[in-house]
Amino acid sequence: MTSLQEKPARQHDGQDAPNTFDRIYAVVRQIPRGRVATYGQVAALAGNPRWSRVVGYALHVNPDPAHIPCYRVVNRFGRVSDAFAFGGGNRQIELLEAEGVPCHDGVVDLGTYQWQA
DNA sequence: CGATTGACTGACC
DNA sequence: AGGTCAGCCAATC
Known part of the structure; x- marks a missing residue:
């Protein structure tokens, strides 16, 4: 193994994330309870507003859903992802409602519950 | 290493 | 008014 690509040392030290x-993940983890954020917002806070797709991919792999509340992340329409195959079904909606965020049929009122950094 | 996909967004018709 | 197309970045196969 020498050539080809080297493996970046993930888990640098808590906050410093070279990856x-x-x-x-660090941004998603910063979302306060009872609030939701959009992919574009997370991407912008992560460093680039064009990472919206990367954010979706990042949550897709979701290596640690226990500490990454991906259920607090919704698209720009306030609608939860259809491919929310984590946990199972409307589980995320229940979680949001449990935090004080009414998910009407999987849709959240961003004008009221969108996370304001 | 090259090509493809992906949980998005914005603009155009 | 609504639907369709293209763009962007990164990771995976």
Whole structure:
């Protein structure tokens, strides 16, 4: 193994995240309880507003859903992801409602519950 | 290493 | 008014 690509040392030290993914996770983890954020917002806070797709991919791999409340992340329409295959079904909606965020049929009122950094 | 996909967003018709 | 197309970045196969 010498050539080819080297493995970046993930888990640098808590906050310093040299990896884009870890950076996104750090932002998602900063979302306060009872509030939701959009992919674009997370991407912008992570460092680039064009990472919206990367954010979705990052949450898709979701290495640690226990500390990454991906259920607090919704698209710009306030609608939860259809491919929310984590946990199972409307589980995320229940979690949001449990935090004080009414998810009407999977749709949240961003005008009221969107996370304001 | 090259090509493809992906939990998005914004602009255009 | 609504639907469709393209763009962007990174990770995976």
